[in-house]
Amino acid sequence: MGDGSGLGFERDERGVATIVLRRPDAANALDQPLADALVTVTARIAADPDVRVVVLRAEGRFFCAGGDVKAMVAADDRPAMLDHLADTIHRSLAVLDGLAVPVVAAIQGPVAGGGLGLVLAADIAIAADSAHFSTAYTGVGLSPDCGVSALLPKAVGFRRAMRMLLHGDRIDAATAADWGLIDLAVPADGLESAVTAEVERMLAGPHPGLGEARRLVRASYARGYADQLDDERRTIARMGGTEAAASRLARFA
Template identity: 55%
Template structure:
């Protein structure tokens, strides 16, 4: 895949790695299409238990490829195509019953912030920073940033980033709840791997469905959500993993 690496290992860990370090891992159509293909492959692969997001180089993701935008003869059509492709991927990822872990080694801007917000657990380096960046190039947010950022850190703080374009450093991001843990640059991969290993020790269905339910909760009524909870816990309760753990606990 152009600008993106994707592999599923024998433990059921699906790794998606942005690999355009010279371009700050910016998202162009090639990367967007690769991301869509990777998430579709995960959706169809029952062996996947955890998704791990990362990137190569110094920058986690600088956002959309501004150079490609500038070179496009029809910028509006290009932006619609790019955003639409990434959005379909993020919608599919959001609905998966599989936890997502992100390792963020450096700056995340624009669409890169949106990609990071799609993760359930974010481990970052002290060298990381976070900025919406859209107003800097005269654009409005995409990639779920305007919905997921207020959910993560609250409306007021989100507006500081979206409207005033404030850059947030790693320590502040941890304090605000934008990220979950900090690890030194040379320990970042191991720290993310430790989180992945912890999730692999947990019952796959229970963890994955908890993740799915929490993310789905924003989009429906309380009653509808409780119906989903009831049907999901009933279905999982019929399985062997739950039977074994319930019997052990009892």
């Protein structure tokens, strides 16, 4: 995918779908064309039964600096522009959240604002040790978007999330790993090998069981215990009919 939207996409023959932010000169900030492309790409992934793993990547020095501040400043009707942009990005994040497919983030550089929403959309997040993370909303007088207010406290805890949101605290990659915002902080020259190892691990796992596990956990955030139990019952019964479960159960027995 190379249509000038600022987003790249490809799926290989093994079922690895890779989404790449390609606005390096703008710190991979989220503008309307990129947001529109995200909606198209996530819908495409959701409709493809052969996708086994989704990988989020970015080009350039930044992973994602959040919303495009220059576009906000230039907007004739800023509230309408922000409403439309956030609505578009949120639609793609909702699709990602509902996938029965593991999502891995390869974070090569700094993350701010709505970019945190992309990190939190991933089930496994691996960052170069030179990366850092901030909410950034206080700096521009805005409130959180991209699911940050919902998922950041779940990842790092209420108090830490509040410090990041209210004080604008920036944390380094090692701290982000210690807090649970990411899984690993690795030397920059080891990022690719660490991400590749994680993708290979996901591909070697039982499909679609792994993806259903991530879907169930994410679905639990928005519903009650009884509904979660019901979904677990239906899902484990469905997984029991898969070839992966049959072969692994027989081997285990």
